[in-house]
Amino acid sequence: MKYKGKELVEMTQENWDGKSRRMLAWRDDYKPWLTMICGYNPLSKSWICADSSIGFSHCAEIPKEETNQVQSTDEMIEILNAYKKGKKIECRFKDRTMRDSWSCIEKPNWNWDSYEYRIKQEPRRMTNKELKEWLKKNCGQYCIPSNSFVDLHVKAQFGYGIGKDDEFVKEGIQIRAWYESEWHEPLIEE
Numbered sequence: 001m002k003y004k005g006k007e008l009v010e011m012t013q014e015n016w017d018g019k020s021r022r023m024l025a026w027r028d029d030y031k032p033w034l035t036m037i038c039g040y041n042p043l044s045k046s047w048i049c050a051d052s053s054i055g056f057s058h059c060a061e062i063p064k065e066e067t068n069q070v071q072s073t074d075e076m077i078e079i080l081n082a083y084k085k086g087k088k089i090e091c092r093f094k095d096r097t098m099r100d101s102w103s104c105i106e107k108p109n110w111n112w113d114s115y116e117y118r119i120k121q122e123p124r125r126m127t128n129k130e131l132k133e134w135l136k137k138n139c140g141q142y143c144i145p146s147n148s149f150v151d152l153h154v155k156a157q158f159g160y161g162i163g164k165d166d167e168f169v170k171e172g173i174q175i176r177a178w179y180e181s182e183w184h185e186p187l188i189e190e
Contacts, residue, residue, distance in 0.1 A: 143183060
C-alpha cells in the first residue's frame with residue numbers, strides 16, 4: 001500500500017510491541033486513515049482502533065516525515081506566495097486523529113500552530129497499472145469512445161502492452177465509478 005507516494009511497511013501481529021500509538025490503518029476497500037491503534041484481535045484478524053468500532057485488516061507506522069508537524073519557513077513562504085498568485089490552498093488540523101484529509105479553504109487564517117497548509121495538488125492521469133488495479137477492485141468501468149457522436153464501447157477488461165505499466169493511460173479513454181452517471185478522464189489525486 002502506498003501513502004502519499006511512499007510504500008508503507010505493514011505491521012504484523014508478530015512485530016507488534018503492544019504500545020498504543022497513532023498509525024495508518026486501512027481495509028482493502030479504503031484508503032489509509034490516521035488513527036490510534038491499540039492492539040490486534042486474532043479472532044477477527046483485525047487491528048483494534050481506539051476512535052472507531054471499525055476493525056482494520058492492515059496498519060503501518062506513519063512515515064517519518066509525516067510525523068514532523070512543523071512546516072519550514074521556506075514551505076510557509078512558498079504556500080503564501082502560491083495563495084497570493086491565486087492558487088488554491090488546503091489545510092488540515094495538525095492533531096487530527098481520524099481521517100488524514102485535506103480541505104480546500106477560500107480565506108486561510110494562517111494559524112501555523114494549529115493547522116498544516118499546502119498548495120492544492122492537481123490530479124494526474126492514471127498509469128495503466130493504476131487503472132487496471134482500480135478496475136480489479138471493481139470500482140467502476142472504462143470506455144473507449146468510437147467517436148464523439150457514436151455510443152461508447154464499454155469494456156470489462158483493460159489490456160495494454162508488456163512493459164507499459166508505468167505509462168499514462170492513453171488519451172480518449174474515460175472512466176466512471178459505478179455510482180456515477182458521467183464519464184470523465186482517468187485522473188488520480190495523490
